[in-house]
Amino acid sequence: MLKRLVVVVSMFVLAACGSSSAPAETELTVFAAASLTGTFTELGKRFEAANPGTKVTFNFGSSATLAQQITQGAPAGVFAAASPATMKTVADAGLAGTPTVFVKNKLEIAVPPDNPAKVENLKDLTDPEVKVALCAEQVPCGAAAVKALDAAGLKVTPVTLEQDVKATLTKVELGEVDAALVYRTDVIASAGKVTGIPFPEADQAVNDYPIATLKDASPLARRFVDLVLSKQGEDVLTKAGFEAP
Amino acid sequence: MRSRVPWLLVVPAVLGMAFLVLPLAGLLVRAPWSTLPQRLSEPQVLEALRLSLVTASVATAVCLVLGVPLAWLLARTDFPGRRLLRALVTVPLVLPPVVGGVALLLVLGRRGLVGQWLESVSGFSLPFTTAGVVVAEAFVAMPFLVIAVEGALRAADVRYEEAAATLGASRFTVFRRVTLPLVAPGVLAGAVLCWARALGEFGATITFAGNFPGRTQTMPLAVYLALETEPEAAIVLSLVLLAVSVFILVALRDRWVGAAA
Amino acid sequence: MTLRARIVVRRPAFRLDLDLTVGRGEVVTLLGPNGAGKTTALRALAGLIPLTEGSIELDGVRIEREPAERRPVGVVFQDYLLFPHLSALDNVAFGPRCQGRSKAEARSLARELLDRMGLAEFSSVRPRRLSGGQAQRVALARALAVEPRLLLLDEPLAALDAHTRLEIRSELRRRLTGFDGATVLVTHDPLDAMVLADRLVVVENGAVVQEGTPAEIARRPRTDYVARLVGLNLFRGEGDGDRVRVGDLVFAAEERVSGPAFVAFAPGAVALYRTRPDGSPRNLWEGRIDGIERHGDHIRVHVDGPVPVAADVTPAAVAELDLTPGRRIWVSVKATETHAYPA
Secondary structure, three states, X not given: OHHHHHHHHHHHHHHHHHHHHHHHHOEEEEEEEHHHHHHHXXXXXXXXXXXXXXXEEEEXXXXXXXXXXXXXXXXXXXXXXXXXXXXXXXXXXXXEOOOEEEEEEOEEEEEOOOOOOOOOOHHHHHOOOOOEXXXXXXXXXXXXXXXXXXXXXXXXXXXXXXXXXXHHHHHHHOOOOOXXXXXXXXXXXXXXXXXXXXXXXXXXXXXXXXEEEEOOOOHHHHHHHHHHHOHHHHHHHHHOOOEOO | OOOOOOHHHHHHHHHHHHHHHHHHHHHHHHOOHHHHHHHHXXXXXXXXXXXXXXXXXXXXXXXXXXHHXXXXXXXXXXXXXXXXXXXXXXXXXXXXXXXXXXXXXXXXXXXXXXXXXXXXXXXXXXXXOHHHHHHHHHHHHHHHHHHHHHHHHHHOOHHHHHHHHHOOOOHHHHHHHHHHHHOHHHHHHHHHHHHXXXXXXXXXXXHHOOOOOOOXXXXXXXXXXXXXXXXXXXXXXXXXXXHHHHHHHHHHHHHHHHHHO | OOEEEEEXXXXXXXXXXXXXXXOOOOEEEEEOOOOOOHHHHHHHHHOOOOXXXXXXXXXXXXXXXXXXXXXXXXXXXXXXXXXXXXXXXXXXXXXXXXXXXXXXXXHHHHHHHHHHOOOHHHOOOOHHHOOHHHHHHHHHHHHHHOOOOEEEEEOOOOOXXXXXXXXXXXXXXXXXXXXXXXXXXXXXXXXXXXXXXXXEEEEEOXXXXXXXXXXXXXXXXXXXXXXXXXXXXXXXXXEEOOEEEEOOEEEEOOOOOOEEEEEEEOHHHEEEEOOOOOOOOOOEEEEEEEEEEEEOOEEEEEEEOOOOEEEEEOHHHHHHHOOOOOOEEEEEEOHHHOEEEEO
16 A cells, blocks of 8 residues: 555656656746737747747736736746736746836727717716726726826726726627727727727826746746847837837 | 445545635635734725625525526426526526626627617616626526526425315415425525525626626625735635625524424 | 216326216225226326316216316325425315415314314324324315315325224224215225225226125125135136036035126135045035135135135144145035125
């Protein structure tokens, strides 16, 4: 009985060693904010093409969730966050290298293509007849919305505070709300299902996206960050609606 | 003397128990006990808790009113397509709740098939209202009730219903005065499952009813958003939800058991 | 006539077809082996299963198309099926309530019925706390509470143990006598049938095989089943005056009969001998002992031969004659206890 247990345990140990050591040089895991899904997938493909034999795996999600996963020991090489605050959580835990802001993202007013409430500017959102969706303040797009509205001195009572920007956008796409504040990148990604209306106060609430390599990452991580920061990276990102820092 | 309990059952049972209880213990260990009272007294927490209890209870009532007759229909009548209907009833069980929420929007939303008409007639639209929370919770939780009650109905002895019929009871009277009391334990079990599921409902609620404190922000939504910025607050909220639901279920159980004895 | 019915129920591999008439205050018992269709007939009368064909007329009104809840019929089910969640009183009050009486009215009626059944002090008791006999009386009270014109009882004594059964049986007989509508009772127990019935209807394989008063049927069974039930030896033969020829045997009987005839005699009328007794060769033959069993305070011996018979002898006779299975033995039947009647 005991002998069999020893055999089983040693098999586990061997299996564990095998998986952690060998492929470290060719595989890279990138944790990135959900709003980077399209652009980073594109950049990942280019990276793999430029570095034959490598494989980039992405984990897209809410920046806060990703930060928490990283501090709980999730194996990642690169972290690209949608807000400096979430990056700070990881940096404070001593898990990230020096972060670099690689893009900025600006808010726009998103309305259904037929714009039923005839929204033209930020002030129109204060009309109680207009149903507005905002992101919850706890997530970056919500924090940015609050900042922009404060800068404009406006008070908007939304019907809902959504858990992320995609959910906010969905409410507009389905016509459940008349308007929402989302990122310009999301408006572009929606491919015509919503119309974006830029507004000047958005400049007061620009969202910085920092990127950093993580502790004990392989040299591949640095090379991926370099690609994101390169001219080629900037082209992909600006095409999607991001602004260069 | 009782025979020995077989290890082949005990070992997986203990593992299963540990699997269910350990994450709970994790929450308890990591809870910020020192700041607990202060966090609990935040009005938002109480508001979310109140909203959760109210909507879950109303949703359970809705499920009882609609689900018990549905279970009866499935268990006691035979009509073409009954098997298909039975399968459809369980769809919300396998549907990711977020998808369920989108589906509800497509039907009951402002531009939905029914919602559009509802709004033009009454000017009322379900999304982003407390009623919307109840609808989302009932949608996700009702299958639990229907399946439990249908099982109880199938297990019940139909001869009692025949006896009632020979005493002059109409089919509805039979249902109300004989069938329902006979399957009461099954209905209660179903209602408890239904209530618990409604209380923990997240995906369909946030998708269909949105998230607004005091109106549609139930505890699970508050927990999720707290997780974004303050994981500790999320743990506190989860514990509150847990404690309150366990307390209520135990209290109800004692009352039922007390009433039955 | 109160009840006049022709009940036809067809199922795959089974067909029930029987005519039934029951007079006012008469108790008719359907007697037959399991699977004969007795309970099916009862359920059809109650309206719990539809007739394939036929009609049910109660007090001159056709009711076969009425649903169960609209028939003036009361049923005492096998196992009684008292509602477990209601007190004895509310079980009895259930029917009157369904008939539209007020709660108070229904309850006072129920109290009266329970009182008449001697169950006044049990009215608030739940069914599971009642003894078998008490439950049966509550079930009877419940069935009578709807003031039925037809009372149906399905194996009303089957759920009782042998001890209480005896007492309850005669009590039930007394209570049924007090009911002025038609009563149809189903049983597979011959003793229950004999005690409870004014008239017996023997059902085998979905059809009536014999009908008559318990005494008539006990005396003159017409099928092996009935003969076994009433404990008689029964043979079919050819009558010729005071004799009946059954195969090679000739029976002398009390009655004169000619043409196809039955011969019946009780096992107690059979005598066994080690050697051929002197006297008449009638009612006498040689056979071989097939089996021996205890039967009450005497011993029943089964003898195979030209005809198979059962004989009841005393334990002393068994020892004296050294009766053992396989032994050859002479069988004789007293002519005075041998009955013959037309087949």
